[in-house]
Amino acid sequence: MYQPRKRGYRKDNATLRWSLPDRVFFACGACHILAYAFLERWGTPGMQALWIRPAAGQTGNHVFVDGGDWVFDYHGYANRPQFLAHVWRGARRRWPGWDATLVPLPRDVLISEQKSRGYDGLWLREPGQFLHDAMPRANAYLDRFRAPAVRTAR
Template sequence: MAVTAAGAFRRTPGERADQRLAWNRADQPFFAAGACHILAWVCRDTYPDRPIGLAGLRFAGQRQVFHVYATWADWAFDHAGWNPEADLLAANQEFERRPLDRIAITGDLATFCRAQHHRTPHQYFGDPLARARDYVNRHPPPWA
């Protein structure tokens, strides 16, 4: 799957206001904008025998993370599957046309959600954890 900037899939005002409408998007848009953090944590948890990290993108100088993804070696996993992290960073930088910061994310999902004002799994219309597990399993990792 080709690398595409997360911002290309931003939710509409209607999708932001209506969880059912947001939930009914196809998987790639759903995990690009609105549930990327869920996908990243599930990816890390799917491979406990690998040193999977978590990273986030934010606009330079800002505190709020707008995209979260999993990392392994020089690879990144997000809504576009596994791709070289450099390609993911370049695609997002080109799309946003403003400086971005990449940050390492530590801690658990609940703490991240509280700090970044992201939805926790129980705040979605359906079960995003099961949906994310299915999505991760459809994208073979680079070491496979």
């Protein structure tokens, strides 16, 4: 949940949205594309995409990858409990009384507008519905990060 501070920014302006810096682009409406690209590149059965679904009548959607004790989004990797506390604290500072639930999303929902509409309150753009295809941009952004650490059983 990040709000761009660019003068005249509007989500329906495809050119302005595409021109946002990568971090802001993947925070403001393309977080699901980044989550999909991450899962395609490094996903394991223990990882899933989670949607922060705001309570009825509230705003503040976000999709991130849950790896168990860590998460990944446009910030990179973070400790899961600290990340969730940070999100809730920040949202409640901006919107007093804010609350949300975590909803697991199947991987194919992340890149399908039609399938995303099967979730009340969710509407995701497909990679090709941006000014340009967002998938190559997501993959290039992921190049900045290392693969997640894989735990081995003892």
